[in-house]
Amino acid sequence: MTRALVGDIGGTNARFALWQDNALASVQVLATADYPSPEQAITAYLASLDLAPGAIDAVCLACAGPVGGDLFRFTNNHWQLSRRAFCETLQVRELLLINDFSAMALGMTRLTPEDCLQVCPGEAEVERPRVIIGPGTGLGVGTLLPLASGHWQALPGEGGHVDLPIGTAHEAALWLQLEQQLGHVRAEDVLSGSGLVNLHRALCALEGQAPRWHEPADVTAAALAGDAQGLAVLEQFCRWLGRVAGNNVLTLGGRGGVYLVGGVLPRVAPLLLASGFAEAFRDKGCMSDYLAGIPVWLVTAEYPGLLGAGVALQQARS
Structure with missing residues (x-):
């Protein structure tokens, strides 16, 4: 053997x-x-x-x-x-x-129901592409395609480096602060561990306050402890993740569902589930109905x- x-x-x-x-x-x-x-x-x-x-x-x-x-x-x-x-x-x-x-x-093909938490309800269309997006050290984005042979094809890409989308006047003001700090603003510049710190700094700059935290773990710990400023960072983080995930679904026709992975989200699962992620995910103007029935799961599997x-x-x- x-x-x-x-x-x-x-x-x-x-x-x-x-x-x-x-x-x-x-x-x-x-x-x-x-x-x-x-x-x-x-x-x-x-x-x-x-x-x-x-x-x-x-x-x-x-x-x-x-x-x-x-x-x-x-x-x-x-x-x-x-x-x-x-x-x-x-x-x-x-x-x-x-x-x-x-x-x-490819790991998504081996998940059990116990490996996921439902973020958005819906019915997956099994023959359509699936979107995988994960904030961690950076922002990973991938696509999973079912093949007629019964195999799966994973399409690698660099979707974490797309431009950060803007959906509200508040996000536009935050984007201006991020642009002053970073120059070109990618999705990964917010949707990653270091992105939590970038977002915290931008929110503080917008409010005329000094940043309190300089490590991602400190931001998430404050939010989980109920700190208002930490909660504001995580809320905007989740909303921007929803926008980026929704954009990928529209681009790829990802009606097979969305899997949220990476090291950041499982640590803040209660905040994600209570956040405006779902609202931002579906906030696509005339295409909002297209997103309404697409399921989104948070993957909690260890490996x-x-x-x-x-x-x-x-x-x-x-």
Whole structure:
């Protein structure tokens, strides 16, 4: 029986698991700073399971950035990888590198009802595209397409770098403050961990106040504690997320539904569910009715990127 390994590699942590019987097993999270290369991290992971290089036949790694050619440099940590050297070192016959948000999108195909919270009700059209959007270190945006073969195709893109949309006079005033701070204002400049701080600064500037927080965790902690200023930041954050998600649905015909992922939202789930996200999501003028019946879910699954790497490997082998 063949044994495969899947990985989801971020800037701070690398998540590894065995892919057995089309499911994850033996998940571990390793700090990328503790290892000079992915080969050494994987060797340490295997050793913890009493496995040596050569014990796995195939590897699929989800990585941030374009994944063509032999040499891959990770965009968010110090690692780099030569496909040839990697396979020789770990005695692997098959190595598949995929974009991290493509893996995230494919992971949506393995979710259970317990892995999601409903943000907007509706009926998904199963043959239509699904939109995946996730504020984390940056803003990831992806599309998932069902294929006639029963497989899935994930379309990577750079949707986090679209212009930040403006839907109200208040948002226009905030945009002017952001433009003064940042120059060109992308969706990611607000809809990310650092974006929470940018948004807090813009709100303070608009109100003539000094910023109180300089770390994303401080903003979310204040909001969860009921601080009025923190709540205002999270409310506007959720509204802008709704606008960007709605724009993607209109562009892609994403009537298969929207999945909200990433590291930020699960921490503030109660605020998201009580926010104006749904109102902003549907606020599209003459096209508002188009958005009204499209479901939106907040994904709470712990390792969707790893699941997606497993799905990608499974599809590549079938």
